[in-house]
Amino acid sequence: MRKGFKVIHLIIIFIVIILIILGFNFLFRYINYKKNYEPFKKIEKTDSKIILNGDYLTYVNIGESYEELGAYAYINGNDVSSNISITYYKDDKQVFSVDTRFVSDYVVKYKVNNMEATRVIIVCDRERPKFKTIDTLVLTDLEAINYDVNDGVEAIDNSGKVQILCDNSLGSLPGNYSITCRAYDPYGNVSVKKRLIKVINGIKFNYDNSLKITYPKGSNYVYKYSLDGGVTFINADRITTTYVNSGSVVAVVYLEDDLIMSNTYFIN
Numbered sequence: 419m420r421k422g423f424k425v426i427h428l429i430i431i432f433i434v435i436i437l438i439i440l441g442f443n444f445l446f447r448y449i450n451y452k453k454n455y456e457p458f459k460k461i462e463k464t465d466s467k468i469i470l471n472g473d474y475l476t477y478v479n480i481g482e483s484y485e486e487l488g489a490y491a492y493i494n495g496n497d498v499s500s501n502i503s504i505t506y507y508k509d510d511k512q513v514f515s516v517d518t519r520f521v522s523d524y525v526v527k528y529k530v531n532n533m534e535a536t537r538v539i540i541v542c543d544r545e546r547p548k549f550k551t552i553d554t555l556v557l558t559d560l561e562a563i564n565y566d567v568n569d570g571v572e573a574i575d576n577s578g579k580v581q582i583l584c585d586n587s588l589g590s591l592p593g594n595y596s597i598t599c600r601a602y603d604p605y606g607n608v609s610v611k612k613r614l615i616k617v618i619n620g621i622k623f624n625y626d627n628s629l630k631i632t633y634p635k636g637s638n639y640v641y642k643y644s645l646d647g648g649v650t651f652i653n654a655d656r657i658t659t660t661y662v663n664s665g666s667v668v669a670v671v672y673l674e675d676d677l678i679m680s681n682t683y684f685i686n
Contacts, residue, residue, distance in 0.1 A: 467536040468502070468528050480543040480605075481576040484516040489528045502530045503566035511646045516541065521605060546609040547575040547601035553613060558620035558634055560671070560679050562590045565615075584613075593629065594618050606623060621669045621681040629683065631658045631669050642674040
């Protein structure tokens with residue numbers, strides 16, 4: 419009997435221990451549930467603190483307007499956001515506002531009673547210059563000799579300052595030339611653009627039973643052509659028609675006494 423009685427007591431003690439463990443487990447889950455329950459979360463706002471709207475580190479692109487994001491403030495659970503004073507500082511000196519015309523850093527301080535929060539504003543330039551130029555240009559071989567590849571290339575930037583540099587790979591022989599131009603702003607942003615410059619013959623020939631020669635325009639140019647391979651030359655007008663059925667015609671352009679252009683047309 420005593421042995422059976424002891425077994426019953428051990429079973430009862432075991433059951434009590436199990437019930438205690440289950441009770442603690444239930445209590446732990448209940449407390450954890452309360453912490454995640456919305457009404458319980460509101461208790462956190464009883465703390466006195468300032469909460470920033472947006473990020474502590476705020477970037478503003480140069481030239482854009484800065485809109486104050488503001489903050490919320492709570493004292494003992496009461497919303498006192500309307501009492502926040504906002505002050506701007508640049509280089510540790512108080513300023514009226516954030517000036518986005520120039521790259522710079524600002525500190526914004528939010529204060530109410532004895533509480534304070536800060537925000538850092540970085541006015542930066544992350545925008546590349548934009549090109550404003552003609553993509554394709556046609557030049558005669560004469561024009562290509564003295565053409566500056568930077569002429570006619572324009573770019574704008576939000577900083578108001580742009581430097582343009584184009585590679586000088588332009589030749590005077592007829593053909594297509596790809597010119598790479600780069601626009602730099604003062605803050606290291608770079609844009610790249612390729613232009614196509616087509617160089618054509620400055621002296622044009624058009625043959626239809628007779629040969630029509632068109633010379634480039636120039637107030638001081640002297641036009642001539644030769645029917646004997648360049649031995650003798652005949653004065654010509656800017657647009658000249660010659661009646662030849664075979665051989666070669668050499669057309670030349672002089673500037674004062676200097677030969678600046680020549681081209682040859684062969685008639686079979």
